[in-house]
Amino acid sequence: MNWQSKARIQNVIAALPASDAIYYAVQRAVGSLRPGRTNPLEWFEAAAQLVEWIESAGRTVGGASFLEVGTGRQLNMPLALWLAGAGRTATVDLNSYLSSALVLESADYVRRNRDEVARQFGALGETPEFRERLSALASFKGDLAGLMRLASVEYLSPADAARLPFADDTFDFHVSHAVFEHIPGEDIYRILIEARRVLKDDGLLLHVIDPSDHFAHDDQSITAINFLRFDEREWARLAGNRFMFHNRLRACQYLEIFERAGVRVLRRAESVDEPSLRALGEGFPVSDEFGAFGHEALAVRSLNLMGTFAGGGGGDAEGGDGVR
Numbered sequence: 001m002n003w004q005s006k007a008r009i010q011n012v013i014a015a016l017p018a019s020d021a022i023y024y025a026v027q028r029a030v031g032s033l034r035p036g037r038t039n040p041l042e043w044f045e046a047a048a049q050l051v052e053w054i055e056s057a058g059r060t061v062g063g064a065s066f067l068e069v070g071t072g073r074q075l076n077m078p079l080a081l082w083l084a085g086a087g088r089t090a091t092v093d094l095n096s097y098l099s100s101a102l103v104l105e106s107a108d109y110v111r112r113n114r115d116e117v118a119r120q121f122g123a124l125g126e127t128p129e130f131r132e133r134l135s136a137l138a139s140f141k142g143d144l145a146g147l148m149r150l151a152s153v154e155y156l157s158p159a160d161a162a163r164l165p166f167a168d169d170t171f172d173f174h175v176s177h178a179v180f181e182h183i184p185g186e187d188i189y190r191i192l193i194e195a196r197r198v199l200k201d202d203g204l205l206l207h208v209i210d211p212s213d214h215f216a217h218d219d220q221s222i223t224a225i226n227f228l229r230f231d232e233r234e235w236a237r238l239a240g241n242r243f244m245f246h247n248r249l250r251a252c253q254y255l256e257i258f259e260r261a262g263v264r265v266l267r268r269a270e271s272v273d274e275p276s277l278r279a280l281g282e283g284f285p286v287s288d289e290f291g292a293f294g295h296e297a298l299a300v301r302s303l304n305l306m307g308t309f310a311g312g313g314g315g316d317a318e319g320g321d322g323v324r
Helices: 003-014 019-030 041-056 076-083 100-112 114-119 122-126 128-138 144-150 185-198 232-239 251-260 274-281 295-299
Strands: 065-069 088-092 153-156 171-177 199-209 264-272 300-308
Touching (some): 122 128, 185 251
Parallel strands (some): 171 199
Antiparallel strands (some): 264 300
């Protein structure tokens, strides 16, 4: 669908009473959430990458506690972390979007594709511990509450990730997947400050961020930087609804927010969108708000960060392909 048509539909629905329920029903009927289209592998692949990064830092997932920011409609990240050995995952969301139907469809996908799921985790997917948990998930029969008990998942919503009910020093890891781009920059800062409180002294933050124009995921006629040609006021008018809010921050701006919050980045991976880079080289116009950024900074389409609040020596940041 053309991105402008999609944005107009979203704006109309967002203005209606019971808009959340209506938007979900539309997505289930004709959108990306149609029955039979549920595929959790993107999240499983991302989780496998996070596990590799955790192990590269000399830490282990086995028995660890995770806090996920931004649950969304499914539990794919908590389920993937449990398969990898997590002891407990608390997942929080400001909006109560979690869908029992979608979660159970993901579990059914695992049931039908367990070998493909295991391959996402490489060598870890061949271990007896992983295979035992995979078998338990594949054979699960029950409701959403039962599945969360099986995978040691606690869901809190509505919950502000900047003001959480957890005690100090509760979690080993603070994670998110394609969430921070939907949160205003100052709110990200507040979330990170709260992360410092709820993480253990040696806790790690691992966040997968997608700075690209999300309309470009479906509309192949535009680039991943299409939204950068509009100023803030115009973009808010076109697509400022809560279903498609994007802060449009560039990768370097996320780094500044993390550093201002006291996060020491241990590892970084980012990828540049080549079509966007070519478009910029050919004169693609960007709003004055983004005029100070170089072409590569504008064209970054994925950013993955691992950091800590702990002092001492750190790892080296690295470029290359991101998780997404």
